[in-house]
Amino acid sequence: MKTYSVTFLPDEKTVQAAAGKSVLEAAIVAGIPVNSVCAGEGVCGKCRVIVKSGKVEAEPNGFLTRREIQRGMALACRTFIQGNVVVEIPPESRISGIPQLASEDAIRFGRISERVGEGAAFPRNPLSGKEYLELPEPSLTDNIADQERIYRELQGRRNLPTMQMGLSILQKLPELLRESRWKVTALLGYRGGTTEVIEIEPGDTSARHLGIALDVGTTTVVAHLVDLQSSETLATKAKYNSQISLGDDVISRIMYSRTNERLKQLRDLVVNDINDLITGLVMDAKVRFHDVAYIVCAGNTTMVHLLLGLNPANIRREPYVPCAAMPPVIRAAEIGIKINPRGLLLALPCVSSYVGGDVVADVLVTGMTDSTDLSLLIDLGTNGELVIGNSDWLVCCSASAGPSFEGGGITCGMRATDGAIEHISLLPGGETAECSVVGGGKPLGICGSGLIDAIAELLRNGCIDRRGRFVPKGCSAKMIRETESGEKEFVICPGKGTVLGKDIVLTEADIDNLIHSKGSIYMAAECLLAHVDLTFNDIKHIYIAGGFGNYLNIERAVEIGLLPDVDRNRFHFVGNGSVQGAKMALLSQDALHYIQERIAGAMTDFELSSDHKYMNEYSSCLFLPHTNIEKFPSLKKRTEN
Numbered sequence: 001m002k003t004y005s006v007t008f009l010p011d012e013k014t015v016q017a018a019a020g021k022s023v024l025e026a027a028i029v030a031g032i033p034v035n036s037v038c039a040g041e042g043v044c045g046k047c048r049v050i051v052k053s054g055k056v057e058a059e060p061n062g063f064l065t066r067r068e069i070q071r072g073m074a075l076a077c078r079t080f081i082q083g084n085v086v087v088e089i090p091p092e093s094r095i096s097g098i099p100q101l102a103s104e105d106a107i108r109f110g111r112i113s114e115r116v117g118e119g120a121a122f123p124r125n126p127l128s129g130k131e132y133l134e135l136p137e138p139s140l141t142d143n144i145a146d147q148e149r150i151y152r153e154l155q156g157r158r159n160l161p162t163m164q165m166g167l168s169i170l171q172k173l174p175e176l177l178r179e180s181r182w183k184v185t186a187l188l189g190y191r192g193g194t195t196e197v198i199e200i201e202p203g204d205t206s207a208r209h210l211g212i213a214l215d216v217g218t219t220t221v222v223a224h225l226v227d228l229q230s231s232e233t234l235a236t237k238a239k240y241n242s243q244i245s246l247g248d249d250v251i252s253r254i255m256y257s258r259t260n261e262r263l264k265q266l267r268d269l270v271v272n273d274i275n276d277l278i279t280g281l282v283m284d285a286k287v288r289f290h291d292v293a294y295i296v297c298a299g300n301t302t303m304v305h306l307l308l309g310l311n312p313a314n315i316r317r318e319p320y321v322p323c324a325a326m327p328p329v330i331r332a333a334e335i336g337i338k339i340n341p342r343g344l345l346l347a348l349p350c351v352s353s354y355v356g357g358d359v360v361a362d363v364l365v366t367g368m369t370d371s372t373d374l375s376l377l378i379d380l381g382t383n384g385e386l387v388i389g390n391s392d393w394l395v396c397c398s399a400s401a402g403p404s405f406e407g408g409g410i411t412c413g414m415r416a417t418d419g420a421i422e423h424i425s426l427l428p429g430g431e432t433a434e435c436s437v438v439g440g441g442k443p444l445g446i447c448g449s450g451l452i453d454a455i456a457e458l459l460r461n462g463c464i465d466r467r468g469r470f471v472p473k474g475c476s477a478k479m480i481r482e483t484e485s486g487e488k489e490f491v492i493c494p495g496k497g498t499v500l501g502k503d504i505v506l507t508e509a510d511i512d513n514l515i516h517s518k519g520s521i522y523m524a525a526e527c528l529l530a531h532v533d534l535t536f537n538d539i540k541h542i543y544i545a546g547g548f549g550n551y552l553n554i555e556r557a558v559e560i561g562l563l564p565d566v567d568r569n570r571f572h573f574v575g576n577g578s579v580q581g582a583k584m585a586l587l588s589q590d591a592l593h594y595i596q597e598r599i600a601g602a603m604t605d606f607e608l609s610s611d612h613k614y615m616n617e618y619s620s621c622l623f624l625p626h627t628n629i630e631k632f633p634s635l636k637k638r639t640e641n
Contacts, residue, residue, distance in 0.1 A: 033095035040077035054085030213583035216299035292339035300356035354398035361581020399524035419444030456556035519621030561625025
């Protein structure tokens with residue numbers, strides 16, 4: 001098949017692509033993440049590029065105006081290569097930079113939880129250990145095999161009833177022991193009830209012993225490098241999950257992965273991300289890849305499947321059955337992760353197709369299973385997960401919130417990276433009083449927390465009604481305008497003050513998208529509570545997890561009906577509980593056993609799709625804050641005054 005060169009500007013990257021391949025596919029090969037919410041299906045209109053020169057075949061679409069097409073603009077997923085091409089990727093179509101909120105969260109929660117260590121809930125006994133051994137030399141009276149000699153010494157120091165050693169270690173063992181004069185260091189790894197001798201190193205290398213706690217999220221990947229001797233977090237890194245270019249949410253990625261080739265492509269993308277993070281961690285901490293012996297990974301069920309190359313197809317098909325709920329411990333090298341070649345990787349167990357190891361980790365970190373007090377955990381994201389319970393029982397569910405919390409499906413929406421409006425306040429009449437921009441400088445778009453602020457402010461100032469429709473009399477005329485299609489939009493920031501020189505706006509369709517997202521989360525919480533005969537008033541603690549949730553303004557979230565109207569002191573931010581829980585498991589075998597048996601093994605999954613209350617009453621949440629204002633007494637009081 002004939003191939004052509006595709007050059008991407010302003011990156012100046014050139015790759016070869018077969019005739020008929022899309023520009024989006026070529027961008028992925030070039031390592032340039034392009035915004036594609038719909039996994040290249042041509043239905044989101046986000047992957048806009050400018051064809052500067054060359055021959056392409058572009059399918060017609062309804063997202064581009066005639067003027068834009070004349071300028072050479074096209075959708076990367078619907079534009080197919082027919083010759084050598086030069087393509088420019090504009091800023092609004094890029095997934096670039098470090099995800100600011102995830103990065104800050106990684107630093108903020110870099111220290112190990114106080115729940116592991118002396119006098120804490122879980123003792124410190126890492127999943128990987130090192131033991132320096134000075135072995136007695138063999139003699140006629142002590143002539144046991146080399147392997148058993150090591151086992152004997154280790155079992156004399158640790159309670160290790162079941163041990164194993166790989167063939168490659170055994171093949172090198174006789175020479176290594178004798179050349180090192182029987183002074184060696186054994187690298188050990190916990191492997192599902194047994195302890196493996198991962199490696200035998202000459203001399204005393206016990207001081208060099210590292211592990212990684214990993215959060216593989218749908219949007220971001222976060223990694224912490226941990227010294228397994230001291231429990232100190234040496235470095236933290238975060239970046240966007242490159243799978244974003246093939247779908248914004250888990251459903252679109254499952255649909256994309258329908259062939260073995262595509263499944264491998266998705267796996268390779270996230271593995272490359274992980275390797276990039278590990279490289280950065282190792283360089284920052286000035287250590288060796290070889291000294292990283294163990295990785296504990298937390299992620300939702302789909303992300304773990306895609307990482308391990310497991311077919312996720314049945315996750316989205318009734319009765320929603322994953323390939324594995326508790327994947328086996330594997331060598332990280334089996335999937336291409338670059339640490340010690342014999343280093344191990346463990347994925348935290350999931351509960352169901354849509355409640356994964358990240359939520360299980362959140363529960364561990366909150367300590368909600370340590371008390372008889374009733375708690376509610378809400379992990380906010382594209383897929384919202386909720387858990388209710390205490391030390392006696394746990395019930396969970398999931399709700400598809402859609403991508404609007406991450407800026408997806410929003411006219412000027414973007415993720416929380418440099419240039420995103422993260423907080424906003426309005427003056428009476430609707431004019432913008434203050435905008436907080438991630439990274440400072442001029443805004444490029446608006447992220448989820450900014451959207452919630454904007455809608456709450458518009459509602460508070462009478463610029464929109466409770467259905468999310470603009471009220472022209474409530475805002476100054478210059479702030480609300482009508483588009484060519486007849487849709488009304490609100491100008492958040494005029495073009496002269498933005499990066500692209502284009503107005504940043506909020507449309508009624510944008511507001512409607514966010515209303516549907518917030519309604520999904522609120523109704524899921526209400527239904528889950530009703531399922532166990534409880535109300536929000538019975539809940540003593542409400543934990544908000546996830547990178548997005550940690551930067552949420554609680555008051556604004558209540559005003560739009562995302563969170564219940566209860567005493568604000570009940571709300572607690574968890575931060576990235578996923579990576580924190582992974583770190584706790586990495587540093588304590590007891591914490592891992594607790595996760596497996598007392599959390600994942602004891603949690604009951606409630607399927608919302610079979611709940612008539614959810615399906616029948618969901619529409620009542622599609623108002624600001626709700627059709628029944630009695631559920632939000634503080635807001636009712638405000639409107640009455």
